[in-house]
Amino acid sequence: MNPVPHTPDADAIDALIDAMSFTEKVGQLNQRLLGWKSLTRDGSGRLAVTDELKREIDRWGGLGVLYGLFRADPWSGRHWGNGVRPEERPEAIRLVQEAVLSRGAHGIGALLSEEAPHGHQALGGTILPTNLALGATFDPQAVREAEAAVAAELAASGVHIALVSGLDVARDPRWGRCEECFGEDPLMAARMCESIVVGMQGENRSKVGRGGVAVVLKHLAAQGEAVGGRNGQSAIIGTHDLHEIHMPPVVAGVKAGALGFMAAYNDIDSMPCCANPWLLRDYLRDRLGFDGIVMADGLAVDRLEGMTGSIPGAGRAALLAGVDVSLWDQGFASLERFADDESVVAAVDRSLRRVLNLKAMFGLLPVGCGGGDGRGPAGSTERITVGRGSVAVPSAPAIEAAMADAQEKSRELASSCMTLLDGGDAMADIRAAIADEQAGPIIVAGPFADDIACFLGDYTAPLPEGRDTSVYRRLRERFGDRVMLAADGTGLEGTDWLEAAVVVAVVGGTSERSYDSEFADNGAAASVKGRGATCGEGVDLCDVTLPWNQDALLDRLRELTSAPIVTVVVSGRAHVLTHVLEVSDATLWAGYAGPYGPDAVVSVLADAAPMPGRIPVTLPARAGVVPVRYNDRQSAVHVYRDAEEPVLLPFGHGDRATGAAAIERACVTRSGDIEVTVRVGDCPGAVNLFARRIGGVRVPRLAELVDSVRVPGPCGWSGTVRMDVPAEAVTDPNDDAIRVRLWVGVPEHGEADECEVVVRR
Structure with a gap:
């Protein structure tokens, strides 16, 4: 697992947990309040906190996570006439965090999460091309740079968590959320997810709390496989297809250091994703080594009522399965009634520790627990200090500069689409x-x-x-x-x-x-x-x-x-x-x-x-x-x-995608990987390498994308590029030897364009 650059004081966090009541602990796991309802305007038009925000803080003795403070769209009802404008973001942050610190019991600031599926969903926020359009670029590096710019904009605005689409794979065009997918291919989805995480969090999470944000990747898992393309419904899928198609972006996200995943609405073979212990515990944490938070999708926990028989039972089922943080639901708000349930009490403490560790990365804990150490939004010059709590306030000029940079990245990506x-x-x-x-x-x-x-x-x-x-x-x-x-x-x-x-x-x-x-x-x-x-x-x-x-x-x-x-x-x-x-x-x-x-x-x-x-x-x-x-x-x-x-x-079709590149040489290295040299001539965009396995005990796929390389020069460039295929990409653990046919261009191919190698385990 990637090292965490801002290691919190474990003993101090344990002491903080011990000092909290069960209700206060549950409150830290809740993200119930719609953020835009936490602010209003007074008679002079100035921003002011609402009674709804005050009641939420008072109920829990603090506030865990606040969703969508800056969100603006028809659903929220916020627009340029009544929403938070970019220049007002510092004041909005100051008002909310001051209320949390002054009314809370332990000096713990609130994590602020925002929708950023393809840019920041806020007034003036940068809008990137949607993921499906970004998928057409086949350019993870450009996506990484753009996501880094968006993260800088979010961080400069005082935001801590970006909710970003990337895990979904488009398997049925009838599904309305195909636009949130990078396409139908798992390799490209995985590379783009890695770009999102590294761009927004930095290598080894180095930017978290230092000009970057924590990423919550969504949605886990197989949502694109829902029967009939019907949103949030059952994914009828076997084990091999689940792991080969839908898990590669999850694996890539964990390896890149993602600090969060969002459990999806759908079920997989009758097991709801937000109440699936195998998915959220056995696979994500035990097998992959994930150490961040799992967040439920909006109201997904309450949708478990039909399975559990009650809203409190839904909250308990999701918590015990591995969900750490709610989103708008009542299920997690009902957890306080399980104060005598030892399994719930232990699970609440586990999830609370994960939430507090994340807060420590952003300096949101009391002094001595990882807070008040100067970390905050880029360019921030002011801190709110109330008792033991201290939270940084963003700077309007820093926000403006970050937005300008991110919007230029959006312009560049539009051309690449x-x-x-x-x-x-x-x-x-x-x-x-x-x-x-x-x-x-x-x-x-x-x-x-x-x-x-x-x-x-x-x-x-x-x-x-x-x-x-x-x-x-x-x-x-x-x-x-x-x-x-x-x-x-x-x-x-x-x-x-x-x-x-x-x-x-x-x-x-x-x-x-x-x-x-x-x-x-x-x-x-x-x-x-x-x-x-x-x-x-x-x-x-x-x-x-x-x-x-x-x-x-x-x-x-x-x-x-x-x-x-x-x-x-x-x-x-x-x-x-x-x-x-x-x-x-x-x-x-x-x-x-x-x-x-x-x-x-x-x-x-x-x-x-x-x-x-x-x-x-x-x-x-x-x-x-x-x-x-x-x-x-x-x-x-x-x-x-x-x-x-x-x-x-076919997938991968585009200007001169076929006929402009050919394999010069392919060989198997000592490690068993495949090294391929491709001659490229006047081929704008990406060169894609496909493979088909021959042999083994399973029906092979018609084709699999095994590598993709952007042509390094301008349009008209000619030369050679190297492509690499790891052995595990084309073999199963039980295979002694697999013949692998390789070709470049698009999945449809002719025998004259192929070469073949044998990979041995």
């Missing part, structure tokens, strides 16, 4: 027509032609005034009145269509929630009406063709003009794009590329910017063939009589 699906030969003519000032109109069409929210994904705060833009507006800024808007294909003269130089169609889906939306009790979308959200938590679909009859819109555009159509797909799941590719001259996939997505799209169209992305999921040819994944064990080709070719485009 751009993925060419089809029409590479047509792009030169399309770009020339756009650049030709004497050519006809540039018509921007589609439901998202003049929309920015579609690029943002779920779990995002409203953008500040002046930051809202779109593909249409960015093109109009560049090319003036030549650029015309026809979102639904109407509103223009027939001559405009006849004379058009290019039509840019912006289609796909959106995870935008409006402020009049209906929500479930955990903040997920409760209902979607009309042209509401088509993706995100609570928006599972049985039909993954493009919503709102967008295929028909493309047909209408084709009838109106003979100009080339370049279609930009903005989406958070693997939609069926068969008709899009048939109608369009070129197709660009942008995922949810974040607030700088429109800029990146226009750079591709107007500046010939490279399109280095690789799609991180398999695109189905028909809705009825899902789920279909590149690393399934059996092929779906020629199975369905009405859809014999079920795959439209």
Whole structure:
């Protein structure tokens, strides 16, 4: 296990635990209060603590963890008119922590946790591309740098815990939360999780409490495997697939030093993740050596009531299974009634020690227990001191500087997400027509032609005034009145269509929630009406063709003009794009590329910017063939009589992903690992190495991604890159020898592109 840089005083923490009542101990494990309800505004508009916060502190003699103090979105009801603005974060921290210290019994500050699935969900907070879009970059180093910048922003704001998506693997495009996954591949998910943890916490947790934050990775485990793509439902999965597909990012997170994991809503073969002793104790702690906290997902503990028969029983079951910290539920708030239950008392002390160890890393304990030692947000110049308690207050200039850096990282990542699906030969003519000032109109069409929210994904705060833009507006800024808007294909003269130089169609889906939306009790979308959200938590679909009859819109555009159509797909799941590719001259996939997505799209169209992305999921040819994944064990080709070719485009497809690289040499080293040299020629983005095992006692996967390397030079670079495959990636412990076929490009391959080695255990 990685060493902890800020080792708390164990004896002092033991003494602190001994001094606490059982109710006070239980209070430290609770994260019941919605943070945005802890502050209000007085008659002069200044921030003030609420009676609800005071009652919560008084009930427990302190406060364990406070969730979402800065959260702003339609569910919280916070926006630029009533939420905490960036410049107000220092005052918000001062008010809350002062209340906790002054009303609490032991001088223990509160841990502050914030949603950061892809950036900070707060007013002015940096929004990164969603994970599915980041998966298209195949660039863990860039993700690490961006997450480090987001962590610096959070730390500068006085936040301690970032709740970050990364463990989920996209196995069924019907699931609305596919956008939170890095794709369908476990190796890339694992590398991205490592990047999140090291970026936010530093190597060996070196930044925790020193300009970084503690990461709680979510969701543990196999949530992407839920039957039918239905959120939070049963994962019907065998042991081998569980460990091969869903556990690699967990293992990577533990090895990188993650300080927290969030137990998911779903069950695995009838065992709820937040009440699964094997998952949370035997596997996570005993086998992997995890030493941080396990947090339940929002209200997940209370959902155990149907299993246990009562809310208190639900809290007890989750605690004994290995959950340390609650999230909004009443189950953990009911634990104080088990003061005579020896097993509960012992489990509370174990979980409390983990929480206090984490607080010590941020200087939130009383002086002498790891608190009051100067640690705090970067740039902080003030401390609140009440009795034995002392907590640092952030600095507004430091917050502003950190936000600027993180937003620049978001801009860079948006460009790396751009993925060419089809029409590479047509792009030169399309770009020339756009650049030709004497050519006809540039018509921007589609439901998202003049929309920015579609690029943002779920779990995002409203953008500040002046930051809202779109593909249409960015093109109009560049090319003036030549650029015309026809979102639904109407509103223009027939001559405009006849004379058009290019039509840019912006289609796909959106995870935008409006402020009049209906929500479930955990903040997920409760209902979607009309042209509401088509993706995100609570928006599972049985039909993954493009919503709102967008295929028909493309047909209408084709009838109106003979100009080339370049279609930009903005989406958070693997939609069926068969008709899009048939109608369009070129197709660009942008995922949810974040607030700088429109800029990146226009750079591709107007500046010939490279399109280095690789799609991180398999695109189905028909809705009825899902789920279909590149690393399934059996092929779906020629199975369905009405859809014999079920795959439209394979995992890893992108600009020159095939034919631009070839294996020069592959050999097995003395350690049994495989060393591969690949010749690369003019291949933007990543080079992916795939393998297929031959031999053994189990049905092999059709293909497995075993390494991925970013081309080290600019577009057009040629040379060789080295790729390495650990023996354990392609063998089982009981195998004597395994033949391994290797190839580069995409999972579909021909015999001429393969090489073969034998790996012996």
